[in-house]
Amino acid sequence: MTIPMQTRKDATDSAKANGLALPVCPACGEPAEAGPLEVFQGISRYGCARCDLHFWHPVIMPDGAWYEAAYQGRDRTAMPLEPGHRFFLADSKAPNRGRLLDIGCGVGNFLAAARDAGFDVTGIEFDPSAVRFARDHYGLQRIFAISPEDFRASHPDEKFEIVTFFEVLEHQKDPQRFLNIARECLAPGGFLALSVPNRERWQKRADVLDFPPNHLTRWSPAALRRFLERNGFEILSLRQEPLGILRAAHVLSSAWRTGLVTRVAGETPPTLSSLAVMSPEEVKQTVKRVEEEPRQHLAARLARWKTSAMVPLAALILPYLRLRGYTGLYLYCLARIRQVTPATDMFEPRGHLLQKADGGQEKGVV
Numbered sequence: 001m002t003i004p005m006q007t008r009k010d011a012t013d014s015a016k017a018n019g020l021a022l023p024v025c026p027a028c029g030e031p032a033e034a035g036p037l038e039v040f041q042g043i044s045r046y047g048c049a050r051c052d053l054h055f056w057h058p059v060i061m062p063d064g065a066w067y068e069a070a071y072q073g074r075d076r077t078a079m080p081l082e083p084g085h086r087f088f089l090a091d092s093k094a095p096n097r098g099r100l101l102d103i104g105c106g107v108g109n110f111l112a113a114a115r116d117a118g119f120d121v122t123g124i125e126f127d128p129s130a131v132r133f134a135r136d137h138y139g140l141q142r143i144f145a146i147s148p149e150d151f152r153a154s155h156p157d158e159k160f161e162i163v164t165f166f167e168v169l170e171h172q173k174d175p176q177r178f179l180n181i182a183r184e185c186l187a188p189g190g191f192l193a194l195s196v197p198n199r200e201r202w203q204k205r206a207d208v209l210d211f212p213p214n215h216l217t218r219w220s221p222a223a224l225r226r227f228l229e230r231n232g233f234e235i236l237s238l239r240q241e242p243l244g245i246l247r248a249a250h251v252l253s254s255a256w257r258t259g260l261v262t263r264v265a266g267e268t269p270p271t272l273s274s275l276a277v278m279s280p281e282e283v284k285q286t287v288k289r290v291e292e293e294p295r296q297h298l299a300a301r302l303a304r305w306k307t308s309a310m311v312p313l314a315a316l317i318l319p320y321l322r323l324r325g326y327t328g329l330y331l332y333c334l335a336r337i338r339q340v341t342p343a344t345d346m347f348e349p350r351g352h353l354l355q356k357a358d359g360g361q362e363k364g365v366v
Protein backbone atom coordinates (compact mmCIF):
# COMPACT_ATOMS: atom_id res chain seq x y z
CA MET A 1 0.00 0.00 0.00
CA THR A 2 3.04 2.25 0.42
CA ILE A 3 3.66 4.38 -2.63
CA PRO A 4 7.24 4.06 -3.96
CA MET A 5 9.33 7.24 -3.76
CA GLN A 6 9.36 7.76 -7.53
CA THR A 7 5.55 7.68 -7.68
CA ARG A 8 5.40 9.95 -4.70
CA LYS A 9 7.62 12.49 -6.44
CA ASP A 10 5.48 12.21 -9.60
CA ALA A 11 2.34 12.79 -7.52
CA THR A 12 3.94 15.88 -6.00
CA ASP A 13 5.10 17.22 -9.38
CA SER A 14 1.73 16.65 -11.02
CA ALA A 15 -0.08 18.32 -8.11
CA LYS A 16 2.24 21.32 -8.40
CA ALA A 17 1.96 21.42 -12.21
CA ASN A 18 -1.83 21.44 -11.98
CA GLY A 19 -1.71 24.20 -9.41
CA LEU A 20 -3.27 21.91 -6.81
CA ALA A 21 -2.43 22.91 -3.27
CA LEU A 22 -1.15 20.10 -1.07
CA PRO A 23 -3.01 19.80 2.23
CA VAL A 24 -1.92 21.69 5.32
CA CYS A 25 -0.52 19.91 8.39
CA PRO A 26 -3.21 20.00 11.11
CA ALA A 27 -0.55 20.35 13.87
CA CYS A 28 1.74 23.13 12.59
CA GLY A 29 -0.15 24.65 9.63
CA GLU A 30 2.65 24.02 7.11
CA PRO A 31 1.52 22.80 3.66
CA ALA A 32 2.77 19.28 2.88
CA GLU A 33 5.86 19.53 0.69
CA ALA A 34 5.48 16.16 -1.02
CA GLY A 35 2.77 13.85 -2.34
CA PRO A 36 1.09 11.14 -0.28
CA LEU A 37 3.03 8.38 1.47
CA GLU A 38 0.08 6.02 1.15
CA VAL A 39 -3.47 5.98 -0.17
CA PHE A 40 -6.19 4.09 1.72
CA GLN A 41 -9.80 3.96 0.45
CA GLY A 42 -9.34 7.23 -1.42
CA ILE A 43 -7.77 9.02 1.60
CA SER A 44 -4.09 10.00 1.47
CA ARG A 45 -1.52 9.95 4.25
CA TYR A 46 0.97 12.83 4.18
CA GLY A 47 4.13 13.45 6.20
CA CYS A 48 4.81 16.96 7.43
CA ALA A 49 8.42 17.94 6.69
CA ARG A 50 8.30 20.65 9.31
CA CYS A 51 6.98 18.90 12.44
CA ASP A 52 7.15 15.17 11.46
CA LEU A 53 3.40 14.48 11.94
CA HIS A 54 1.70 12.06 9.54
CA PHE A 55 -1.90 12.99 8.76
CA TRP A 56 -4.73 11.69 6.56
CA HIS A 57 -6.52 13.93 4.10
CA PRO A 58 -9.36 14.44 3.40
CA VAL A 59 -11.04 13.09 6.53
CA ILE A 60 -14.36 13.35 8.28
CA MET A 61 -14.37 12.88 12.03
CA PRO A 62 -17.11 10.46 13.13
CA ASP A 63 -19.66 11.55 15.73
CA GLY A 64 -20.70 10.02 19.06
CA ALA A 65 -23.36 7.77 17.48
CA TRP A 66 -20.74 6.18 15.22
CA TYR A 67 -18.33 5.49 18.11
CA GLU A 68 -21.17 4.08 20.19
CA ALA A 69 -22.10 1.67 17.38
CA ALA A 70 -18.54 0.74 16.35
CA TYR A 71 -17.29 0.23 19.93
CA GLN A 72 -20.48 -1.44 21.18
CA GLY A 73 -19.79 -4.11 23.75
CA ARG A 74 -17.30 -2.15 25.76
CA ASP A 75 -20.11 -0.92 28.02
CA ARG A 76 -20.34 -4.48 29.32
CA THR A 77 -16.75 -4.85 30.49
CA ALA A 78 -14.44 -3.10 32.92
CA MET A 79 -11.22 -2.46 31.00
CA PRO A 80 -7.77 -2.88 32.59
CA LEU A 81 -5.62 0.24 32.85
CA GLU A 82 -3.65 0.98 29.70
CA PRO A 83 0.10 1.70 29.62
CA GLY A 84 -0.48 5.49 29.37
CA HIS A 85 -2.62 5.43 32.53
CA ARG A 86 0.02 3.43 34.41
CA PHE A 87 2.84 5.72 33.25
CA PHE A 88 0.95 8.75 34.57
CA LEU A 89 0.03 7.21 37.92
CA ALA A 90 3.69 6.18 38.45
CA ASP A 91 5.31 9.35 37.04
CA SER A 92 7.31 11.04 39.81
CA LYS A 93 7.19 14.35 37.89
CA ALA A 94 3.37 14.36 37.82
CA PRO A 95 1.33 15.89 40.65
CA ASN A 96 -0.33 13.38 42.98
CA ARG A 97 -3.30 15.55 44.01
CA GLY A 98 -5.55 18.13 42.44
CA ARG A 99 -8.47 18.60 40.11
CA LEU A 100 -8.13 16.31 37.12
CA LEU A 101 -10.13 16.39 33.86
CA ASP A 102 -9.92 13.29 31.63
CA ILE A 103 -11.07 13.99 28.06
CA GLY A 104 -12.35 10.88 26.25
CA CYS A 105 -12.49 8.91 29.50
CA GLY A 106 -14.19 5.85 27.93
CA VAL A 107 -15.66 3.49 30.52
CA GLY A 108 -13.98 5.43 33.35
CA ASN A 109 -11.32 2.88 34.36
CA PHE A 110 -8.56 5.49 34.58
CA LEU A 111 -10.82 8.05 36.31
CA ALA A 112 -11.68 5.51 39.00
CA ALA A 113 -7.97 4.68 39.52
CA ALA A 114 -7.09 8.42 39.67
CA ARG A 115 -9.91 9.03 42.15
CA ASP A 116 -8.67 6.15 44.32
CA ALA A 117 -5.14 7.65 44.12
CA GLY A 118 -6.44 10.94 45.59
CA PHE A 119 -7.36 13.12 42.59
CA ASP A 120 -10.61 15.09 42.39
CA VAL A 121 -11.83 13.71 39.04
CA THR A 122 -14.09 14.88 36.21
CA GLY A 123 -14.53 13.04 32.90
CA ILE A 124 -16.03 13.73 29.50
CA GLU A 125 -16.79 11.13 26.87
CA PHE A 126 -18.61 11.21 23.55
CA ASP A 127 -20.12 7.72 23.89
CA PRO A 128 -23.22 7.76 26.17
CA SER A 129 -23.15 3.99 26.82
CA ALA A 130 -19.56 4.25 28.15
CA VAL A 131 -20.67 7.11 30.43
CA ARG A 132 -23.57 4.99 31.75
CA PHE A 133 -21.14 2.18 32.50
CA ALA A 134 -18.71 4.54 34.27
CA ARG A 135 -21.51 5.83 36.53
CA ASP A 136 -23.00 2.43 37.30
CA HIS A 137 -19.86 0.35 37.62
CA TYR A 138 -17.37 2.77 39.22
CA GLY A 139 -19.83 5.15 40.87
CA LEU A 140 -18.25 8.13 39.11
CA GLN A 141 -20.40 11.21 39.63
CA ARG A 142 -18.78 13.99 37.58
CA ILE A 143 -18.81 12.40 34.17
CA PHE A 144 -20.54 13.91 31.15
CA ALA A 145 -21.58 12.55 27.74
CA ILE A 146 -20.53 15.71 25.94
CA SER A 147 -17.94 17.00 23.47
CA PRO A 148 -14.90 18.98 24.74
CA GLU A 149 -16.33 22.11 23.01
CA ASP A 150 -19.70 21.77 24.75
CA PHE A 151 -18.07 21.05 28.10
CA ARG A 152 -15.97 24.21 27.75
CA ALA A 153 -19.00 26.28 26.74
CA SER A 154 -21.09 25.02 29.66
CA HIS A 155 -18.25 25.30 32.27
CA PRO A 156 -16.35 28.40 31.08
CA ASP A 157 -14.83 29.26 34.46
CA GLU A 158 -13.83 25.79 35.54
CA LYS A 159 -10.05 25.17 35.68
CA PHE A 160 -8.11 21.99 36.38
CA GLU A 161 -4.58 21.36 37.64
CA ILE A 162 -4.27 18.32 35.33
CA VAL A 163 -5.91 17.61 31.97
CA THR A 164 -5.40 14.10 30.59
CA PHE A 165 -6.32 12.47 27.28
CA PHE A 166 -5.15 8.92 26.58
CA GLU A 167 -5.46 7.60 23.00
CA VAL A 168 -7.64 10.55 22.03
CA LEU A 169 -5.39 12.93 20.09
CA GLU A 170 -5.00 10.56 17.12
CA HIS A 171 -8.82 10.53 16.68
CA GLN A 172 -8.94 14.32 16.21
CA LYS A 173 -9.38 15.86 12.80
CA ASP A 174 -8.01 19.15 14.14
CA PRO A 175 -5.45 18.43 16.89
CA GLN A 176 -4.60 22.12 17.25
CA ARG A 177 -8.19 23.05 18.04
CA PHE A 178 -8.42 20.10 20.45
CA LEU A 179 -5.25 21.19 22.28
CA ASN A 180 -6.54 24.77 22.49
CA ILE A 181 -9.65 23.52 24.30
CA ALA A 182 -7.59 21.31 26.65
CA ARG A 183 -5.33 24.26 27.39
CA GLU A 184 -8.27 26.55 28.17
CA CYS A 185 -9.34 24.05 30.83
CA LEU A 186 -5.93 24.28 32.57
CA ALA A 187 -5.15 26.44 35.58
CA PRO A 188 -1.91 28.51 35.35
CA GLY A 189 1.08 26.18 35.57
CA GLY A 190 -1.19 23.16 34.97
CA PHE A 191 -0.14 19.75 33.65
CA LEU A 192 -1.09 17.77 30.56
CA ALA A 193 -0.70 13.99 30.44
CA LEU A 194 -1.48 11.99 27.32
CA SER A 195 -0.67 8.98 25.24
CA VAL A 196 -0.92 8.19 21.55
CA PRO A 197 0.04 5.13 19.47
CA ASN A 198 3.75 5.45 18.71
CA ARG A 199 4.29 5.60 14.94
CA GLU A 200 7.82 4.31 15.50
CA ARG A 201 6.64 1.16 17.30
CA TRP A 202 7.71 -2.27 16.12
CA GLN A 203 5.22 -3.73 13.65
CA LYS A 204 5.29 -5.93 10.60
CA ARG A 205 1.90 -5.01 9.20
CA ALA A 206 -0.08 -1.85 9.88
CA ASP A 207 -2.62 -2.37 12.68
CA VAL A 208 -6.16 -2.46 11.26
CA LEU A 209 -7.39 0.18 13.70
CA ASP A 210 -4.65 2.64 12.73
CA PHE A 211 -6.57 4.05 9.73
CA PRO A 212 -9.34 6.60 9.13
CA PRO A 213 -11.93 7.18 10.35
CA ASN A 214 -10.59 5.70 13.60
CA HIS A 215 -7.13 7.30 13.64
CA LEU A 216 -6.63 10.50 11.64
CA THR A 217 -3.00 11.28 12.58
CA ARG A 218 0.14 9.26 13.43
CA TRP A 219 2.58 10.67 15.98
CA SER A 220 6.31 10.11 16.50
CA PRO A 221 8.14 11.24 19.66
CA ALA A 222 9.55 14.21 17.67
CA ALA A 223 6.13 15.26 16.31
CA LEU A 224 4.54 15.17 19.75
CA ARG A 225 7.38 17.10 21.37
CA ARG A 226 7.29 19.84 18.70
CA PHE A 227 3.51 20.13 18.84
CA LEU A 228 3.45 20.66 22.61
CA GLU A 229 6.52 22.91 22.78
CA ARG A 230 5.18 25.09 20.00
CA ASN A 231 1.99 25.50 22.03
CA GLY A 232 3.82 26.75 25.10
CA PHE A 233 4.31 23.49 27.03
CA GLU A 234 7.47 22.24 28.67
CA ILE A 235 7.98 18.48 28.24
CA LEU A 236 8.62 16.77 31.58
CA SER A 237 8.43 13.10 30.50
CA LEU A 238 8.33 11.56 27.03
CA ARG A 239 8.42 7.78 27.13
CA GLN A 240 8.08 5.08 24.51
CA GLU A 241 6.47 1.97 25.93
CA PRO A 242 9.11 -0.79 26.02
CA LEU A 243 8.40 -3.79 23.80
CA GLY A 244 6.60 -6.47 25.85
CA ILE A 245 6.33 -10.22 25.22
CA LEU A 246 2.64 -10.12 24.25
CA ARG A 247 3.11 -7.25 21.79
CA ALA A 248 6.13 -9.02 20.28
CA ALA A 249 4.08 -12.25 20.00
CA HIS A 250 1.25 -10.31 18.34
CA VAL A 251 3.59 -8.74 15.76
CA LEU A 252 5.24 -12.10 15.01
CA SER A 253 1.79 -13.70 14.67
CA SER A 254 0.58 -11.02 12.25
CA ALA A 255 3.75 -11.51 10.19
CA TRP A 256 3.08 -15.25 9.98
CA ARG A 257 0.06 -15.47 7.70
CA THR A 258 -1.40 -18.91 7.19
CA GLY A 259 -4.82 -17.86 5.85
CA LEU A 260 -6.40 -20.38 8.24
CA VAL A 261 -8.07 -17.79 10.44
CA THR A 262 -9.62 -16.06 7.41
CA ARG A 263 -10.84 -19.37 5.96
CA VAL A 264 -12.47 -20.36 9.23
CA ALA A 265 -14.06 -16.95 9.69
CA GLY A 266 -15.84 -17.04 6.31
CA GLU A 267 -17.02 -13.45 6.19
CA THR A 268 -14.11 -11.17 7.02
CA PRO A 269 -14.90 -9.25 10.20
CA PRO A 270 -15.54 -5.57 9.41
CA THR A 271 -12.70 -3.19 10.07
CA LEU A 272 -13.48 0.24 11.49
CA SER A 273 -12.70 1.72 8.10
CA SER A 274 -15.32 -0.41 6.35
CA LEU A 275 -17.79 0.70 9.02
CA ALA A 276 -16.99 4.31 8.23
CA VAL A 277 -19.33 4.52 5.28
CA MET A 278 -22.29 3.03 7.17
CA SER A 279 -24.94 4.76 9.23
CA PRO A 280 -24.83 4.12 13.00
CA GLU A 281 -27.81 1.74 12.63
CA GLU A 282 -26.06 -0.29 9.88
CA VAL A 283 -22.86 -0.37 11.95
CA LYS A 284 -24.82 -1.72 14.92
CA GLN A 285 -26.41 -4.49 12.86
CA THR A 286 -23.14 -5.47 11.15
CA VAL A 287 -21.21 -5.72 14.42
CA LYS A 288 -24.06 -7.68 16.05
CA ARG A 289 -24.28 -10.12 13.11
CA VAL A 290 -20.53 -10.82 13.21
CA GLU A 291 -20.53 -11.15 17.00
CA GLU A 292 -23.29 -13.75 16.88
CA GLU A 293 -21.66 -15.82 14.11
CA PRO A 294 -20.12 -19.03 15.60
CA ARG A 295 -17.41 -19.18 12.93
CA GLN A 296 -16.22 -15.76 14.04
CA HIS A 297 -15.83 -17.03 17.61
CA LEU A 298 -13.77 -19.97 16.38
CA ALA A 299 -11.66 -17.66 14.20
CA ALA A 300 -11.05 -15.33 17.14
CA ARG A 301 -9.97 -18.30 19.27
CA LEU A 302 -7.63 -19.49 16.52
CA ALA A 303 -6.12 -16.01 16.20
CA ARG A 304 -5.52 -15.93 19.97
CA TRP A 305 -4.02 -19.44 19.81
CA LYS A 306 -1.69 -18.33 17.01
CA THR A 307 -0.49 -15.38 19.13
CA SER A 308 -0.05 -17.66 22.18
CA ALA A 309 1.99 -20.06 20.09
CA MET A 310 4.38 -17.19 19.33
CA VAL A 311 4.98 -16.34 23.02
CA PRO A 312 7.96 -18.73 23.54
CA LEU A 313 9.69 -17.38 20.42
CA ALA A 314 8.91 -13.79 21.47
CA ALA A 315 10.38 -14.47 24.94
CA LEU A 316 13.50 -15.92 23.36
CA ILE A 317 14.22 -13.02 21.01
CA LEU A 318 12.83 -10.17 23.17
CA PRO A 319 16.27 -9.09 24.53
CA TYR A 320 17.56 -8.92 20.93
CA LEU A 321 14.51 -6.94 19.74
CA ARG A 322 14.88 -4.46 22.61
CA LEU A 323 18.60 -4.14 21.91
CA ARG A 324 17.71 -3.22 18.32
CA GLY A 325 15.56 -0.39 19.69
CA TYR A 326 12.13 -1.88 18.91
CA THR A 327 9.42 -0.39 21.12
CA GLY A 328 5.86 -1.20 22.18
CA LEU A 329 2.61 0.41 21.07
CA TYR A 330 2.33 3.60 23.13
CA LEU A 331 3.97 6.94 23.48
CA TYR A 332 3.37 8.71 26.79
CA CYS A 333 3.98 12.38 27.57
CA LEU A 334 3.72 14.62 30.61
CA ALA A 335 4.01 18.36 29.95
CA ARG A 336 3.49 21.52 31.93
CA ILE A 337 2.16 24.80 30.66
CA ARG A 338 4.75 27.61 30.63
CA GLN A 339 3.64 30.88 32.11
CA VAL A 340 4.72 32.76 28.98
CA THR A 341 4.40 31.26 25.49
CA PRO A 342 7.79 31.34 23.76
CA ALA A 343 7.86 33.97 21.03
CA THR A 344 10.61 32.37 18.95
CA ASP A 345 10.05 29.60 16.43
CA MET A 346 11.37 26.46 18.06
CA PHE A 347 11.82 24.38 14.93
CA GLU A 348 15.16 23.06 13.72
CA PRO A 349 16.29 23.62 10.11
CA ARG A 350 13.97 21.99 7.62
CA GLY A 351 16.51 19.79 5.82
CA HIS A 352 17.20 17.89 8.99
CA LEU A 353 13.50 17.31 9.62
CA LEU A 354 12.79 16.25 6.07
CA GLN A 355 15.30 13.40 6.33
CA LYS A 356 13.81 12.36 9.62
CA ALA A 357 10.24 12.37 8.33
CA ASP A 358 11.13 10.14 5.40
CA GLY A 359 13.05 7.74 7.62
CA GLY A 360 10.13 7.53 10.02
CA GLN A 361 7.74 6.69 7.24
CA GLU A 362 9.81 3.79 5.97
CA LYS A 363 10.12 2.39 9.46
CA GLY A 364 6.37 2.78 10.11
CA VAL A 365 5.05 0.93 7.06
CA VAL A 366 6.89 -2.34 6.54
Ligand SMILES: [Zn+2]
Pocket: 025, 026, 027, 028, 029, 030, 048, 049, 050, 051, 052, 053
Ligand atom coordinates in the same frame (compact mmCIF):
# COMPACT_ATOMS: atom_id res chain seq x y z
ZN1 LIG B 1 3.41 19.84 10.75
